Amino acid sequence: MKKVFSRPKSLKPTPFRYCPGCGHSLVHRIIAEAVDQLKIRTRVIGIAPVGCAVFAYDYFNFDMLEAAHGRPPAAATALKRVMPEKIIFSYQGDGDLAAIGTSEIIHAANRGENLSVFFINNANYGMTGGQMAPTTIHGQRTTTTPSGRDAKTSGYPLRVSELLATIEGVSFVERVSVDSYKNLMRAKRAVTTAFLNQIDCKGFSFVEILSPCPTNWGMTPQKALQWLREALIPVYPLGIIKGKKCN
């Protein structure tokens, strides 16, 4: 009998402890599959963020570094510069990358560091219990915007992908989502492209992944996917923003 589906070698046989319906486990899986398919598992070093995905190192079956909140792009810069033959990626959430780490991400991009960055946008701070993130959309209720985000006091949803696409050092930016099988496959192609760009020394690649957080959105997993489609995607349109797909 032909085996058609199995656990990627790049994932440890550890059950995911993320909340039911959380997008992190899906994103971990597509990254692991891409790493397997590109046969780079023994060359990869991933950097875990501060946030729910700090535990990424419990699941990925390759070398992992945990960095301070927002600082993975700086640590990644050094790892890549001292070991140019290795494949370095950072995995960061919207608090990590779009708030406390804006300086590090912009300048790693601006130096054109040959890195792959995976940015998980779930429009809130998940691990700390659902506070407002820079990516929280207008009117979205969080534990620190109990009446919904109001631009007058809390500003606007930050479109990091569009921002980074303006930087000369950036070679590839795509926004994807994990709300459907079709979108998940697109997300995997984007992740693969980001790795291939690094292998081909094309410079900084950035994939923003819209991901559900049912627990903190206060929704069932199914409702969360619907809200992602109906409320999040209109604010954060999917597609390639800069560069070309590799495959």
Next chain:
Amino acid sequence: MAKKKMLLMKGNEALAEAAIQAGCRFYAGYPITPQNEIPEYLSKRMPEAKGVFIQAESEIASINMVYGASAAGVRAMTSSSGPGISLKQETISFLAGAELPAVIINIQRGGPGLGNITASQADYFQAVKGGGHGDYKCIVFSPFNVQEMWDLTMRAFDKADAYRMPVIILGDGVVGQMMEPFHPTKYVRPGLPEKDWILDGCRGREPRVIRTLFVGSGELEKQNILLQKKYVLIRKKEVMFDAYDIEDAELVVVAFGIAARIALSAVKELRRKGKKVGLFRPVTLFPFPEKQIADIADRKKRFIVVEMNAGQMVEDVRLAVNGKADVLFYGRPGGAVFNPEELYRKIKAAYPRVAGTAG
């Protein structure tokens, strides 16, 4: 005997070259006075040595780059001055927690806040007592001339690797900016444990993780106890100090770094005038030479601590003396530099009036 080879360099440049000689192959930093000679020198020298030099976008990015390079097993360094070192504290704590070696240079300036750019010793507490969060320590070296900027920098890299921890060189603006001849001691690499913890891809081995988060029950306490054991060992093995004329001294001056250098002139002058004065100079501020100071206190000496701050190391001297002798203090806070005559007067005034009755 052949004449010893001497070089004439600024303290900051000597430190930078010593880092290269000691095998430092990664540097990241951000401009701040009075340490700019270090990144300027390394921007040229590091590529020659086939290492990586990065002028980072911030102090925070610099230290996190050092964190990344160190995780890859490369000898890595950053340098700054007070305000910049304050910004780096978070990741100094991470380096300690993750047990990553790193060398951090603080060419101190006056504080608090922006303060000024003259020499100061007001970052003693920050370097020795932590600065960042959590129960951790850094080995702290205090060079008092350009020769020590060279020698202690080399030693800093070895100790960082030996104990897998951040090591701080607490210099100051005077020694950093001063040019004086020194002997460029050749770097000899000591026997060090193999770096079997680095992240370089899991080819032919199990994947590795470098982390500071320990959420399992009792896991963090266990990790902290391991760190404390390391600090106990360091206290036992790594103390460095210099003592001048303390055998028969009625009054012992305790000072570190540039203050000790200035105090030494005053002490020599007092000796010429027949006063039994000695100088004790901690070279490592952590580990602090507490046993040596306690031993002197047992012999009923009187101490005067002089520092270019409002009184920081004096607290550690008092802890070591533990009430067994008088501990006086003279300090100049806010970036003011002593002159030898001033210290001559202050030390003389502290001298016990009847010899043999001190304490």
